[in-house]
Amino acid sequence: MSLGHQGLVTFRMIDPDAGLAAALARRPAEIVAELTAARLKGRGGAGFPTGVKWSLAAQAASDVKYVLCNADEGEPGTFKDRVILAEVPDLVFAGMTIGGAAIGASKGIVYLRGEYAYQRQPLEEALARRRAAGQLGERVLGTPFAFDIEIRMGSGAYVCGEETALIESLEGHRGEPRNRPPFPVDAGYLGRPTIVNNVETFACVTAIMAKGAPWFAAIGTEKSTGPKLFSVSGDCARPGVYEFPMGLPVSELLREVGGEDAKAVQIGGASGRCVPASAFASTICYEGISTGGSVIVFGPDRDMLRVAKNFMEFFVEESCGQCTPCREGNARLLQGIAMLEDGRCSAAYLAELTKLGEVMQLASKCGLGQSSPNAFLSIVEHFRDEIMGRTYAAAR
């Protein structure tokens, strides 16, 4: 497969009807086995094996289960789910329907990001077309399998992209992550076994069902299979949504998007890592630099302290506020950045902040808090002299 395709290349070639029909012709366990054979991992960023998740939910004993599609695409610098929903919504809906068949659920819910409200109408129309075509409803494709999908709106909280906070929000509560275990596959929406998957993951499921696990597994690396969409933004000549196979070196990606002179790339959004030029040979994949698809390019003139500040301001704002490390820790890191800006952060205090960041990674309740110091820590690691510059100058 050649590199450097701007836009949805593979997904546009997939026939959603073929994927759904192929899935419904099989037993639930066979659907899960196919995903496992394809070695599909979650496209939201965490990279949990989809086959494992679905098989746990399929085994959970309950007469009512749910399929949730996480369309709360809130990670800064991520906009590929928006394009999928706009251009190939049927792939996603078919994937959710396949999920219902695989785990024994008859209801799916799309949790749509509040800012994507303008997409709701076309998505509702797509659902109506699917119902009319018998692809949703009491007898999907004429089989005894019943499944329908509802669209529910988020209200602009980043943390509601965390799956248990998403579920709390759907239940009408404050969007705050739950304690885990139990995991949603055991006790999710309304306490029932629930799978929560990213928009792109569902599209991949449909693609795998349509074209087979061997086709999917042949793309990418051994541990990171399949095509992956990337939202590329920042200081590059050709920003946009790209499709690349997993395992691509950062340098090649930069060449494709016209960002060869970058001094750093933020991979994985605000909660991802800042990769310096010295590490551009690293590959983007689950075993390398993992990402849900956000790539932000920083050109040679970018002030990395401003970059760190921007990310920390985001987390101070978006922390749900329940656990101490995330609520207070992010504010302290942002305060530390202000001290760096003023040239009055000692090396000792910077070490203290680094330790704090590590504690936040270890002790926060959910993935938001655990990953919120990532950008700060990697910028401190790789651009220490730059961010300490004002302090050094003040000392001279």
Next chain:
Amino acid sequence: MSDHENVNVESPRAPVSQRGHLVRVPADQRASGALVEVAIDGLEVQVPIGTTILEAARKIGVKIPTLCYHDDLCVAGVCRICVVEVEGQRTLQASCAYPITAPIAIHTHTRKVRQSRRRILDLLLGKHYGECYACFRNGNCELQALAAGCGVDFFRFGHPTAPLHELDSSSYSVLRDMNKCILCRRCVRTCIDLQEVGVLETVHRGDKTTVSTFMNKPLAEVICINCGQCINRCPTGALGAADPTDDVWRDINDPSKHVVIQTAPAPRAAIGECFGLPPGTPLTFEMNSALRAIGFDKVFDTNFTADLTIIEEGTELILRLHRALVDRQPVALPQFTSCSPGWVKYIEHFYPEMLPHLSSAKSPQQMFGAVIKTYYAGLHHIDPADIVTVALMPCSAKKFECNRPEMAASGHKDVDYGLVTRELAQMFKEAGIELPKMPKSGFDEPFGTATGSGVIFGATGGVMEAALRTVLELVSGLKVENLYDHADILPVRGFEGIKYAEIRIPRLGTVPDILRMNAQLPFDSWAWLAGATLKVAVCHGTANAKRVLEDIKAGGKLSECHFIEFMACPGGCLGGGGMPIPTNPEIRAARARAIYAEDAAYEVRKSHENPAVLRLYNEFLTGGPNGHTAHRLLHTTYTPRGKYIA
């Protein structure tokens, strides 16, 4: 005692995650796979599947520090103080929220754990304003203890030097100081999940997160019932009771004032906790000496008016039953007890349409105030304007109750100050009194005699048991000891959330003299009660009260009751919002044992046999129970408040 007292896992607001892990604990621990092997710091132990790491550690004596965890509340897992290392897990896990479902090895004090715990604490201290010297929780503060336990010797992230929030002192009962709040959310879980009142909730997010009332209105302007359960569960000084001790000291020191105090039964079984004694050490008579030592002119026993309440409320019930059964008139039945002021404000806000069910009898505290400023003032020729009545109560809501404008039938405030157990202990300490070492002394006349029935008002079911003892004897003419061993009416005792009992009237006696004092009594024989069975219920905690009221509205089994006891606080008064901190089911059970032991030791255990009560009716309340004078002084009216907040 029931396993699930107060832990309200069925509450719709209890996080689903908690409901999930609690149900997974297998009932039959002998079943194969029901137990799982864990190693905590190298100590191996078998626990039932679903046991949390914290529970397992406690079982083998490994102490994991906690802050947001509370025995009475659903798990939050938000403070992260209790994090531990679980082998094979990348991140640390909150031990309070981690159910053990597979054999795991746990380490509770590795370098990672200690560094994390210490920094989390540093972060909390960096937002906690206030000096420990100037805090009423000094010496009894979980944050302070945690800082000591973790060896905090400097403020890594600073310490606020100026307050960020204004003190909310609008309420007669509850004081809120958000400067000391560490956002553990115990108050939120208490208010929403335990009590199902819902005055406090978390608002905003990130570092702007705070605990707030509706639109951040002062507590006095929202639907707070003043139960103070949040105070008992706050780990710091963010929530406290509105403290009148300065005023009480001032009046004690004013020679023109005659300052009397009445003491309720529950504080006596708990005040020892403030002096290092184990819960359930009764100090009734030591306290009498101590009260005189700090300058109270008279020390009275609230049990006296508890007995009076039983007579008044029991008579009211009999009259309601007669109107319903004989006159066939529409009467609000079941009759509800009215001695818990938290409960009274709850029904005024949440079920104003059911207020006719509420007994019009004042609570014992208010009856006593009224009697002191009328009967007692006359007896001793003291101008009631110069009498200051103080009430020692287990209850923060009593502070609001004594300030109700309708509570002044004598022309003076029935009760001037409501003092809670913690505040009196503080007064004793200030006066240098080592309470457990005080000599014993009795209560002052003319109210010196009280009965065991008054004492048990302090425990859930106590009012009902006292009422049943009296009603059964008055109606049957039999000694209740002949019906129940030691007159202990066990079906209404215990900590179950809602108790139901049917008490058959064994035979009919003659209408006793005390009731005949009321000239308006519409019957002169009990014939109308032939074959009757009294149906009663008892509940404690407003979450259970809500279930009872909803059942009545739906025409369920409880709607057929004749009489229902309601207590706002879990456990009844012994779990009151003015009681020593901490509280948990074991502490409340110990206090209950002390209260029932005190009851068993009384010679007179039935309200209607209290000679001082009979004398009061003969000399002063001459219209008898529910008669004109009794009605004017001992009964009250209620305000349908509803939930509208302006």
